[in-house]
Amino acid sequence: GAVVSQHPSRVICKSGTSVKIECRSLDFQATTMFWYRQFPKQSLMLMATSNEGSKATYEQGVEKDKFLINHASLTLSTLTVTSAHPEDSSFYICSAIPLLAGVQETQYFGPGTRLLVL
């Protein structure tokens, strides 16, 4: 159980275009999902916290107008990188916390999406 998927797994786009990445919890519902970014040979950096039905909370230094997050259902969150530039090339990873009350819950991670902006 507790499987999280991401689509696409890999995307190459031209500079200036927008890219949408989907994160789905396949066998559980999640009110909270997280988006991370990881540059080569670095650790994961949290970008934003996505709550179903409300606006995402962005970490300091992350542009909310550039990285649009939508969490429209209990199983789907999307990250759209708008007007992507080469410096946005990175490994984007989402995670989700299962919707279970009263228990210390674990985050489960997706397999990641590798974005290359040319």
Next chain:
Amino acid sequence: DAKTTQPPSMDCAEGRAANLPCNHSTISGNEYVYWYRQIHSQGPQYIIHGLKNNETNEMASLIITEDRKSSTLILPHATLRDTAVYYCIVMEYGNKLVFGAGTILRVKS
């Protein structure tokens, strides 16, 4: 900022136990210790977590010292597929995971 300190890398012989240490001297009473690992070019994988007591599951054991200032993740019989970056994270219930640099574990045949 990460609240944990881990050695940057470790080697382990295949079939042997891998013992990965983690210091978290500033941990507070309601913070849990989580362990994740990340195999190259994949998303992190949950391993185990604990609060005070030692924990064991099908993947690993977690030994937490009595003062909770440090812990050790034990992979009882390491295989080549256990080669990964292992992250020790201290997290309060419901809070964000803050990843540090982790420990690169290399399992060698």
